[in-house]
Amino acid sequence: MDYYGSQINKLIEKLAMLPGIGQKSAQRLAFHVIHMPEDSVKELSEALIDARQNVHYCKECCTLTDQDVCPICRSEARDHRTIMVVETTRDLAAYEKTGKYNGVYHVLQGAISPILGIGPADIRLKELLTRLQGDVDEVIIATNNSLEGETTAMYISKLVKPTGIKVSRIASGVPVGGDLEYVDEVTLLRALEGRTEL
Amino acid sequence: MDYYGSQINKLIEKLAMLPGIGQKSAQRLAFHVIHMPEDSVKELSEALIDARQNVHYCKECCTLTDQDVCPICRSEARDHRTIMVVETTRDLAAYEKTGKYNGVYHVLQGAISPILGIGPADIRLKELLTRLQGDVDEVIIATNNSLEGETTAMYISKLVKPTGIKVSRIASGVPVGGDLEYVDEVTLLRALEGRTEL
Numbered sequence: 001m002d003y004y005g006s007q008i009n010k011l012i013e014k015l016a017m018l019p020g021i022g023q024k025s026a027q028r029l030a031f032h033v034i035h036m037p038e039d040s041v042k043e044l045s046e047a048l049i050d051a052r053q054n055v056h057y058c059k060e061c062c063t064l065t066d067q068d069v070c071p072i073c074r075s076e077a078r079d080h081r082t083i084m085v086v087e088t089t090r091d092l093a094a095y096e097k098t099g100k101y102n103g104v105y106h107v108l109q110g111a112i113s114p115i116l117g118i119g120p121a122d123i124r125l126k127e128l129l130t131r132l133q134g135d136v137d138e139v140i141i142a143t144n145n146s147l148e149g150e151t152t153a154m155y156i157s158k159l160v161k162p163t164g165i166k167v168s169r170i171a172s173g174v175p176v177g178g179d180l181e182y183v184d185e186v187t188l189l190r191a192l193e194g195r196t197e198l
Numbered sequence: 199m200d201y202y203g204s205q206i207n208k209l210i211e212k213l214a215m216l217p218g219i220g221q222k223s224a225q226r227l228a229f230h231v232i233h234m235p236e237d238s239v240k241e242l243s244e245a246l247i248d249a250r251q252n253v254h255y256c257k258e259c260c261t262l263t264d265q266d267v268c269p270i271c272r273s274e275a276r277d278h279r280t281i282m283v284v285e286t287t288r289d290l291a292a293y294e295k296t297g298k299y300n301g302v303y304h305v306l307q308g309a310i311s312p313i314l315g316i317g318p319a320d321i322r323l324k325e326l327l328t329r330l331q332g333d334v335d336e337v338i339i340a341t342n343n344s345l346e347g348e349t350t351a352m353y354i355s356k357l358v359k360p361t362g363i364k365v366s367r368i369a370s371g372v373p374v375g376g377d378l379e380y381v382d383e384v385t386l387l388r389a390l391e392g393r394t395e396l
Contacts, residue, residue, distance in 0.1 A: 003294045005264040011249040014242045019230050032217050033246055034253045034262060041250040044212045045243040048231055051209040052239040055232045064232060066205040096201045
């Protein structure tokens with residue numbers, strides 16, 4: 001029986017389509033929305049539409065932004081000769097939070113994945129190559145430490161090397177605060193291989 | 199630095215205000231929304247507004263509904279002489295899912311909580327008393343098994359008893375499939391007190 005009524009059911013259904021939100025959470029959210037001030041619901045509703053309609057890829061680095069060129073690419077305080085290549089805008093955000101990286105980024109918007117049928121032409125590699133024709137000292141590859149990320153890193157390093165530009169890969173090893181006991185073997189071996197002299 | 203751009207930040211901020219959605223989930227949801235088909239975003243956005251604007255309390259049982267009187271209260275197949283009192287529409291939904299309860303409901307939209315300053319006048323008790331002036335055989339109290347729920351149950355039973363209508367409380371005990379080992383002592387004692395002869 002339709003004990004909620006169609007309007008509530010519709011909202012629950014739409015919310016449950018979002019990632020990480022199951023039927024129970026969708027119900028909880030829907031009931032929360034019904035009790036929210038009407039203005040707040042309008043603001044949320046508009047923020048959804050605005051973000052979807054006005055956000056696109058930065059012309060320079062392909063990150064998601066609501067401007068033509070993103071604030072990082074426009075900043076004169078950043079070192080535009082160092083480009084860190086990441087898979088997503090969220091990865092960019094993770095490095096920005098450290099506050100220690102002063103170069104710029106290139107966001108691939110994905111990674112090469114033969115299994116998912118994602119090839120080099122499906123990610124923002126062409127745009128990266130175009131940028132490398134300018135003045136660039138180093139390309140730091142910071143794709144994920146996964147099969148796809150590693151494949152992408154290898155592919156990019158092969159593309160960049162002939163240009164003579166330095167290519168590097170972020171280190172792989174035991175996370176800070178990580179207990180050796182709970183770290184998987186592959187990571188332990190990576191950490192051993194990547195050891196640095198003290 | 200504002201590396202996301204204001205439109206994305208605004209959406210993240212609005213999403214993070216929802217219950218159970220932290221900063222990280224809000225980010226993930228926002229990026230999902232940006233990649234959703236524009237029509238789906240519009241539908242979600244409209245569902246939010248529609249639910250907020252058109253959902254109100256059923257004139258009979260005070261559940262949330264988008265009609266004047268909810269489908270359960272309108273149904274002739276239900277036994278209108280048995281009223282189950284619950285705290286929220288979600289509790290009603292939980293009992294409806296069992297498919298075995300054929301009476302109607304009364305949704306208090308809360309519970310008495312001296313700590314939170316919620317008194318008997320703040321929940322839908324007046325509406326329940328009005329209903330009891332009609333033909334009612336039994337009031338089944340199914341408020342939560344919490345301090346607030348128990349307080350509310352006691353309060354209601356004292357109100358209903360003088361009317362001569364039968365009042366009952368749903369059983370409290372070990373959940374089905376529950377391992378005694380992991381059940382708290384209060385529940386174990388409740389289960390013992392409430393034992394039934396075989």
